[in-house]
Amino acid sequence: PFAKFKIFSKRYLAFIRDFNFSLFPQQVTYTSSIERFYLERTLRNVYPEFIYTFPPYVEKNIVWIQATGIKWNPFQSLTLSFNSTSRSQISEIPGITRKSYDPRKYRQWQDTVLNSFLKGGNKINYTHNINASYNIPFSKFPFIDWLNGTAEYQGSYTWNRAPFFRDSIGNIIQNSNKKGLRISATFTKLYSSIPILNKAVQKINQYQQKKERAKEGKDTIKKEDIPPWYYYILKYVQFFKSASVSYSVTEGTQLPLFYGIPSFAGITGDENKAPSPLFVIGWQKISNRQDIPDYAISHNWLVKYSYPTSPYSKTYSHNLNFDLNMELLPSFNIKITGNQQLSKNFSQVIRWDTNTDVFIKESPVLSGNFSVSFLSIKSSFESPGKDYSSPAVNRFTLLREQFSRAWKEKYESETGNNLPPHPSFPGYYTGFSPLSQYVVVSAFTSAYSKSNKLNPINPFDMFPMPNWSVNYTGITTLLPFLKAYFVSINIRHAYTSTFSITQFTYDIRYKDVNGDGWSDSLDNSLNFIPQVQFQSISLNESFSPLIAIDITPKKLPSFSIEHRKGRQVTYSFSNDQLTETYRSELSGSISHTIKKVELPIKIAGSKPVSDLVIRANISMNKSITIVHRPLEGIHKPTLGQTSWNWRIYADYNLSQSLRLRRFHEYASNDPVLSTSFFTSTSKFGISVQFTLNP
Numbered sequence: 001p002f003a004k005f006k007i008f009s010k011r012y013l014a015f016i017r018d019f020n021f022s023l024f025p026q027q028v029t030y031t032s033s034i035e036r037f038y039l040e041r042t043l044r045n046v047y048p049e050f051i052y053t054f055p056p057y058v059e060k061n062i063v064w065i066q067a068t069g070i071k072w073n074p075f076q077s078l079t080l081s082f083n084s085t086s087r088s089q090i091s092e093i094p095g096i097t098r099k100s101y102d103p104r105k106y107r108q109w110q111d112t113v114l115n116s117f118l119k120g121g122n123k124i125n126y127t128h129n130i131n132a133s134y135n136i137p138f139s140k141f142p143f144i145d146w147l148n149g150t151a152e153y154q155g156s157y158t159w160n161r162a163p164f165f166r167d168s169i170g171n172i173i174q175n176s177n178k179k180g181l182r183i184s185a186t187f188t189k190l191y192s193s194i195p196i197l198n199k200a201v202q203k204i205n206q207y208q209q210k211k212e213r214a215k216e217g218k219d220t221i222k223k224e225d226i227p228p229w230y231y232y233i234l235k236y237v238q239f240f241k242s243a244s245v246s247y248s249v250t251e252g253t254q255l256p257l258f259y260g261i262p263s264f265a266g267i268t269g270d271e272n273k274a275p276s277p278l279f280v281i282g283w284q285k286i287s288n289r290q291d292i293p294d295y296a297i298s299h300n301w302l303v304k305y306s307y308p309t310s311p312y313s314k315t316y317s318h319n320l321n322f323d324l325n326m327e328l329l330p331s332f333n334i335k336i337t338g339n340q341q342l343s344k345n346f347s348q349v350i351r352w353d354t355n356t357d358v359f360i361k362e363s364p365v366l367s368g369n370f371s372v373s374f375l376s377i378k379s380s381f382e383s384p385g386k387d388y389s390s391p392a393v394n395r396f397t398l399l400r401e402q403f404s405r406a407w408k409e410k411y412e413s414e415t416g417n418n419l420p421p422h423p424s425f426p427g428y429y430t431g432f433s434p435l436s437q438y439v440v441v442s443a444f445t446s447a448y449s450k451s452n453k454l455n456p457i458n459p460f461d462m463f464p465m466p467n468w469s470v471n472y473t474g475i476t477t478l479l480p481f482l483k484a485y486f487v488s489i490n491i492r493h494a495y496t497s498t499f500s501i502t503q504f505t506y507d508i509r510y511k512d513v514n515g516d517g518w519s520d521s522l523d524n525s526l527n528f529i530p531q532v533q534f535q536s537i538s539l540n541e542s543f544s545p546l547i548a549i550d551i552t553p554k555k556l557p558s559f560s561i562e563h564r565k566g567r568q569v570t571y572s573f574s575n576d577q578l579t580e581t582y583r584s585e586l587s588g589s590i591s592h593t594i595k596k597v598e599l600p601i602k603i604a605g606s607k608p609v610s611d612l613v614i615r616a617n618i619s620m621n622k623s624i625t626i627v628h629r630p631l632e633g634i635h636k637p638t639l640g641q642t643s644w645n646w647r648i649y650a651d652y653n654l655s656q657s658l659r660l661r662r663f664h665e666y667a668s669n670d671p672v673l674s675t676s677f678f679t680s681t682s683k684f685g686i687s688v689q690f691t692l693n694p
Helices: 011-017 103-118 164-169 187-192 195-215 229-236 292-298 391-415 437-449 480-484
Strands: 027-041 057-075 078-089 122-136 147-160 171-186 240-258 262-264 312-329 332-353 358-373 467-472 486-506 532-553 558-572 577-598 609-629 634-653 658-671 679-690
Touching: 171 187, 187 195, 187 240, 195 229, 240 292, 292 332, 391 437, 391 577, 437 532, 437 558, 480 486
Parallel strands: none
Antiparallel strands: 027 057, 057 078, 078 122, 122 147, 147 171, 171 240, 240 312, 312 332, 332 358, 332 467, 358 486, 467 486, 486 532, 532 558, 558 577, 577 609, 609 634, 634 658, 658 679
C-alpha cells in the first residue's frame, strides 16, 4: 500500500515501502477418499460322511480419509500453512453383506453405512501440522543488508483412538514443536558496501590484470596503476567470507487416558474444549502453574483407569551449530565449525488409584545423551610410554585430587556447610572422592584439553569449541614457475574433536531438600548423588587428514600422500576404567594412464587399441587399545596391530564391454599382543570382466 508514496522511495525506508498484506489464503485444499477392505473366506468339507458345515469367515473395514490444507502468506516474508488428516471408520453390520448372498441384509448394510457416513463415521485417528516461517527482513535495512535470517515454528498434534472394545482405557494424544533460528552473514557484501575496502579490491584486481597483459606485451604499467601499499592490507583484512549460526529446539509430549474425541482442529466439541488450543498447536507449556499431566487431571481430561498401556512421556532436544569461512590468502580456505547437541526423554506412569480415588504418578524415568565439539589438540600428539601409561591419564589422576578440593570449595561457598576429609581416599573430601561424577568429568575434560584452570564445570554448560578444515590450492599461483610442471597441487587438513555423554539417566536417590541445587544424599562411596547419572563419557578426536597432498603433474603420473590419525577415549563410571584407542594411517596412491596402447594380438580380426590405466595404493595402519585403571596404576594393552596393504592394478579395455585386469595385492598384520600371530596374504593374477549392456 505504500509503494506509490514518494516519501518512502528512499533506501532507508524500504522496509515501509515494501510492506504488504494479503487478506486471504493463497491455497485451500480438501480431499476425501474412501478405502474399503472386504475378505470372505469359506472352508469346505471334502469328506462327504461329515455333515458339519464351517461358517464363513468375514473380515471387512471401511475407512473415510479426509485431508485439508491451507497456505497463507499474510506478509511477503511470512509463510503459514496448516495440514490435517482425519481417518474415520464407517460402521457396518456383521456378517456377509453381498447382495447376491442376502438382498435383505444387503439393504440393511447400505442403510447402516449411509447413516454412519452422514454422522461422519467413528473417528479413529486425527493429525495436523502447523508451519510458520519468517524471513527476517535484514535486506530492507542498509547497514545490515549483508545478513540473512530465518525463524521457523513447526507444530504437530495427533489423536489416536483406543480400541473400540476397550474404550475404558482412554485415547492417546501427543504433540510436538520445533522452534528454529538461523542467521547467516555474507561478509563480501559488507565489504563491497564500504567504499575504501571496495576501492582497494578493485584497484588491486585491475593492477593484476594489467600485469598479465603486460607480460603478453599487450599493455604497459604506469606509476599511477600501482596500488598503494595499504591497499593490500585493506584487501587481506577482508579474509572473513561468510558465517552462519543456527539453533533449534524440539519438544514433544504424549499423554494417555485422554477421554474425548476431536471435533474441530483436534479439540473436543463438549464444554471442556480439550485439549487446550495451546496443546494442539504443539506448545509444551499450557499453564503457568501446572505441567501438562496436572493440568489434564485438574480439568478432567483423563479417564479413571488403573492399568494404562502407555506411559506419559516428554521429549526435548536442542541443536546448536555454527560455521565460519575464511580465505586468508588466495585459494587458502579455512572453515571453522562447532556444534552442541542434547536430547532428553522423560516417561512416567499416570494411573487411577482405586484405594485413594486420585490419579497418581509413579516410576519416573529420565534418559538422554549429549555431545559438544571439543578442543583437545594440545594433547593430540602425546603417545603412550613403554609401560603403556599415558600422559593424559597421568594428568587425569593428579587432577582428580585437585578438583575434589575445587568442588569442595564451591559446595561450601554456596551452601555454608563444611565438608570433612574423605575417610577412604586421603587428599579427597567427603562427597567428592576420585569416583565422584563431578570430579571425574572436570578432571577428564581438563586432562585432555590440558587446561590450567581448575573451574568445576557442568558438562551441559560446555560451549562448543572450534573444529576446522583447511584446503589450499594456490601453490602454483604463489610460485608461478610450478605451472610449467604441475596441473594442480592441493594440500588438505581437517580436525574434529567431540566430547560425549553417551547415556545418562535420572537417579531416583537424588534429593535436594533445601532447594539449593546440591544433593543431600550420599552413595556407598560417600559421594554426592547427582540428579542425572552418567554411564560413561567419551572423547573422539580425528585428524582426517592430518596432512594430505594431491599432486597432478603435466607429464608424470598423478599421486597423493595422506596421513590420518585419531584417538577415542572412554571412561566408564561403573568400574573406574579408562580406555584409550590410538589410530594412525599413512597412505599413498599413484595413477598413470598410457594413451592408445596397441596389443600385439588380433581380436575379431583387428588389434585392439585402448588406454592402459595403472594404479597403485599402499597404506600402513597402526592401532592400539589400552585399558587404564588409574587408582590401581594398571595400564594394559588389550588390542592392537600394525598392518600393511598394497595393491597394484593395470586395466585395459579390450572392447566396450570387455575389460582385462592384471592385479597384485598384499596384506600383512602384526599384532601387539604376544598371544596373537603375524599373518600375511598375497594375491595376484589376471581377471576378465564382461559387462552386458542393455
